Amino acid sequence: MNVYTFSAEMTCGSCENCVKKVLEKNQQKGVGIQSFSVDLKGKKVTVTGTISQAEITEILNKTGITMSLDGVTLLA
Amino acid sequence: DLPDEVTLNVGGMTCQTCVDKIEKHIPTVVEGVFKIKVSLEEGTAFVVFKSPATPEQLVDAIDDMGFDPSLRR
Numbered sequence: 133m134n135v136y137t138f139s140a141e142m143t144c145g146s147c148e149n150c151v152k153k154v155l156e157k158n159q160q161k162g163v164g165i166q167s168f169s170v171d172l173k174g175k176k177v178t179v180t181g182t183i184s185q186a187e188i189t190e191i192l193n194k195t196g197i198t199m200s201l202d203g204v205t206l207l208a
Numbered sequence: 209d210l211p212d213e214v215t216l217n218v219g220g221m222t223c224q225t226c227v228d229k230i231e232k233h234i235p236t237v238v239e240g241v242f243k244i245k246v247s248l249e250e251g252t253a254f255v256v257f258k259s260p261a262t263p264e265q266l267v268d269a270i271d272d273m274g275f276d277p278s279l280r281r
Contacts, residue, residue, distance in 0.1 A: 144222065144225055146226050150220065153274040194237070194272040195272070196229045
């Protein structure tokens with residue numbers, strides 16, 4: 133179980149909705165997203181789950197929003 | 209073969225940034241897109257494309273962006 137934090141160039145409310153919708157859709161698909169939080173003001177996206185770094189990065193990149201991985205912490 | 213055209217309904221767009229993002233991003237993820245014009249007012253995307261691009265691919269790519277696309281019947 134990892135916690136991934138990304139900096140995300142979200143510019144307005146609908147960008148935040150886009151990221152939430154994409155993460156929800158993938159969570160339901162069972163790709164290994166346990167929970168997530170999207171902070172528009174802080175331009176941060178945090179994803180917790182068993183999903184691989186490559187896969188979560190690809191999913192977030194597909195939103196067309198510029199994303200960069202800040203860090204990964206392993207949950208015991 | 210001749211290029212094809214399709215107009216998609218796109219829900220979830222609220223500002224010009226969304227429009228610019230779709231117009232910029234879709235051609236990079238769907239091969240064969242010649243032209244894409246997104247209208248915020250009408251909530252639509254008009255796309256001129258050739259194979260290998262297909263309407264379904266366009267819907268999936270816009271869906272992957274977090275918007276709500278559908279083919280206009």
